[in-house]
Amino acid sequence: MTKQLTFSRQIKDELSQLPCPESCCRQAEICAAFFGAGRFFKGTLSLSTAHVGCARRLANLIQQEYQCEIGWQAGRELINLSIDQPDLYQAICMNISRLFDFDPTDEGKWTPAAKETARIADPNEDGPLACLSDCCRQAALRALFLTCGSISEPAAAYHLELSLRQTRAAEMTMAILNQFEIRAGLLKRHGYSVLYLKEGQYISDFLLLTGAHHALLNFESLRVEKEMRNSVNRVVNCDSANSQRIANTAARQLELIRKIIDRYGIGLLPKDLQAAAMIRLDNPDLSLKELGEMMQPQLGKSGMNHRLHRLEQFAADVLSKKSLEE
Secondary structure, X not given: OOXXXXXXXXXXXXXXXXXXXXXXXXXXXXXXXXXXXXXXXXXXXXXXXXXXXXXXXXXXXXXXXXXXXXXXXXXXXXXXEEEOOHHHHHHHHHHHHHHHOOOOOOOOOOOHHHHHHHXXXXXXXXXXXXXOOHHHHHHHHHHHHHHHEEEOOOOOOOOEEEEEOOHHHHHHHHHHHHHOOOOOEEEEEOOEEEEEEOOHHHHHHHHHHHOOHHHHHHHHHHHHHHHHHHHHHHHHHHHHHHHHHHHHHHHHHHHHHHHHHHHHOHHHOOHHHHHHHHHHXXXXXXXXXXXXXXXXXXXXHHHHHHHHHHHHHHHHHHHHHHHHHO
């Protein structure tokens, strides 16, 4: 029996197949992946993922951009990618520093010349992310979902989250999302910084930005179906509540009318209220509109409602007064 793919898996399958022809976007995607999900040791970067397409994509991007191959180590559940080649390690670390203003190396690890190279590579002094174009920001979000992301089944709930190892990575991701007018929440969980989206529109925007267009269409289809179902439920619940309220009102009026008739006779009521009382008593299930049409002369819905309201007040006052006198 074929196991059904989760929505998270469908998105990652789609994202892992997207082309990335621009060098700047390849750098942004590689650096964001290690910045968000990587572990930094002296001279080594490593990253673990359960999605083989993500691992293959990251290895291919590194091969295209840096002409270097990286080692794979497949476990029972996770695939570990490790970078220990000195030149590749330094190149990726320098790009992480240049793109995201974060130095993943130990203090003094880089030579002054290397730091100057990284500084010159980013002449814009407007702060972190200033050198990232929109396409590179989108590439970074794509890498972060592939390596750190998950999403609930949309039929059950709207919840997308990114679990990031580095606090600075969470700050960077929050800044990128804000630039695209996507508002995320932030919490700490088991040492990770977790960004989350709970609004359907924000999740749609995120999927669009990352390039998961097929997943977006599926999400929007489920979202429309869910909201339509919720709207129908609201209408049904509203109708049910109205029906219950009408039934309760009719029962209250019938009880007052019967008490008046049993104790004092119908003649105690004014003529116009006598007619309303008898029609209500003989037709307990009819609506106000239908009761009004049976009156002579006919009354509209609001007129019949007003007549029955007067009847209730009169009956309640009489019963209360008589009770006190007795």
